[in-house]
Amino acid sequence: MTATGEEHVTARGGPWWWVRRRSAVFDVSLAVVSALECALEGIPFARDAGIPVAAGVVFGLLAGSVLVVRRRWPIAVVLVSIAITPAEMGFLMGVVGLYTLAAAELPRRIIASLAGMSLVGTLIVTFVKTRQDMSRGDLDIGDWFVPFAAITMSLGFTAPPVLLGLYVGARRRLMESLRERADSLERELQLLAERAEERAEWARNEERTRIAREMHDVVAHRVSLMVVHAAALQAVARKDPEKAVRNAALVGDMGRQALTELREMLGVLRSGGDDVRRERAVSVSVPLAAVGVAAAAAASRAADDEGPCLAEIEELVGQSAAAGMVVAFSVEGDARSYAPLVEQTAYRVVQEALTNVHKHAAGAKTYVRLAHRVSEIAMQVENEPPEEAASSARLPSGGNGLVGMKERVSALGGVFVSGPTDAGGFRVSAVIPAS
Numbered sequence: 001m002t003a004t005g006e007e008h009v010t011a012r013g014g015p016w017w018w019v020r021r022r023s024a025v026f027d028v029s030l031a032v033v034s035a036l037e038c039a040l041e042g043i044p045f046a047r048d049a050g051i052p053v054a055a056g057v058v059f060g061l062l063a064g065s066v067l068v069v070r071r072r073w074p075i076a077v078v079l080v081s082i083a084i085t086p087a088e089m090g091f092l093m094g095v096v097g098l099y100t101l102a103a104a105e106l107p108r109r110i111i112a113s114l115a116g117m118s119l120v121g122t123l124i125v126t127f128v129k130t131r132q133d134m135s136r137g138d139l140d141i142g143d144w145f146v147p148f149a150a151i152t153m154s155l156g157f158t159a160p161p162v163l164l165g166l167y168v169g170a171r172r173r174l175m176e177s178l179r180e181r182a183d184s185l186e187r188e189l190q191l192l193a194e195r196a197e198e199r200a201e202w203a204r205n206e207e208r209t210r211i212a213r214e215m216h217d218v219v220a221h222r223v224s225l226m227v228v229h230a231a232a233l234q235a236v237a238r239k240d241p242e243k244a245v246r247n248a249a250l251v252g253d254m255g256r257q258a259l260t261e262l263r264e265m266l267g268v269l270r271s272g273g274d275d276v277r278r279e280r281a282v283s284v285s286v287p288l289a290a291v292g293v294a295a296a297a298a299a300s301r302a303a304d305d306e307g308p309c310l311a312e313i314e315e316l317v318g319q320s321a322a323a324g325m326v327v328a329f330s331v332e333g334d335a336r337s338y339a340p341l342v343e344q345t346a347y348r349v350v351q352e353a354l355t356n357v358h359k360h361a362a363g364a365k366t367y368v369r370l371a372h373r374v375s376e377i378a379m380q381v382e383n384e385p386p387e388e389a390a391s392s393a394r395l396p397s398g399g400n401g402l403v404g405m406k407e408r409v410s411a412l413g414g415v416f417v418s419g420p421t422d423a424g425g426f427r428v429s430a431v432i433p434a435s
């Protein structure tokens with residue numbers, strides 16, 4: 001319990017209302033000393049009041065022992081000390097009671113009222129006692145000494161314990177406030193660290209997704225064309241050696257392009273790894289300063305890496321045509337430049353759609369349409385149903401192509417739609433804002 005009697009939030013280590021055992025021992029010791037003092041002072045009080053000495057001693061013991069509850073009921077202790085002031089008893093109890101009262105978390109008006117009552121009671125008792133001594137001739141001083149002694153004794157008995165109690169109480173409350181603020185700050189730091197870890201994990205997941213998407217786009221299309229050309233090379237190797245040579249050259253070109261793109265991507269990843277290691281080294285000393293580093297790294301690298309553009313779509317269509325696909329390419333509107341990420345996304349959508357045609361609809365006629373509009377760019381890749389006699393290269397499919405295209409387009413605020421057509425073919429459509 002605190003000095004006001006309110007329950008303390010920490011675990012108790014002492015009996016009853018004491019927080020610690022040493023506090024209980026200290027208060028009991030003070031109560032014993034106060035009881036002995038009041039018992040000794042009860043002897044002259046009993047003689048002056050004309051009552052038995054034993055009654056005065058017992059009264060003093062009971063009154064002085066009230067000090068044991070000073071932490072639980074400080075107001076009661078002060079009231080008892082004020083009540084026995086006319087009997088000239090309880091000096092220790094009055095001083096300790098006023099100190100405990102002032103240090104307690106009580107309204108200032110209550111502290112001031114009880115301190116004022118104690119001051120007035122001590123003033124009156126001191127005034128009367130000093131006047132009686134002077135009237136008996138024990139003191140031979142002028143009349144000015146009576147009020148001077150009364151005021152001095154009352155102030156000396158009341159002011160020091162009250163002021164000390166106010167100081168100790170204010171200091172205790174300040175320490176508790178600082179401790180609460182430290183605990184609150186620690187909780188906030190822990191929460192920030194958890195959020196930082198969540199953001200870092202989100203950034204790592206985003207980077208993994210981006211890398212997987214780039215690897216899929218680079219590898220799947222090039223390797224798919226290589227497999228198609230290899231199948232065609234196998235079919236015409238003996239019948240048409242010249243065409244076989246051309247297909248072999250195309251396979252070599254596709255392989256070199258795929259290796260070049262993979263080498264560039266691995267270079268980006270390697271340099272990104274160095275950045276991550278540097279960021280981790282910094283975050284050891286300043287953990288919260290690198291909260292957004294990982295998230296910013298994924299977005300900045302995705303936006304700044306050089307990639308394919310719209311001007312290369314025609315070449316992409318030509319590669320599919322060279323692989324044996326019957327493909328028609330058309331452009332609507334006036335061609336213009338867009339943000340690098342927009343052009344790269346448009347290129348990847350067309351690339352993945354053509355790759356899916358190679359995988360699932362070999363030999364089907366395909367239409368690639370590109371439309372430049374006022375505030376957006378639209379692309380569509382549609383294939384007719386494949387011929388039953390058309391041979392298939394039996395390319396494996398991981399099922400991530402459409403998901404990757406939708407993620408790319410949605411990240412730029414665009415719309416992506418894919419699905420079968422009424423004629424039995426398949427259509428992939430995407431609209432991307434120009435800015």
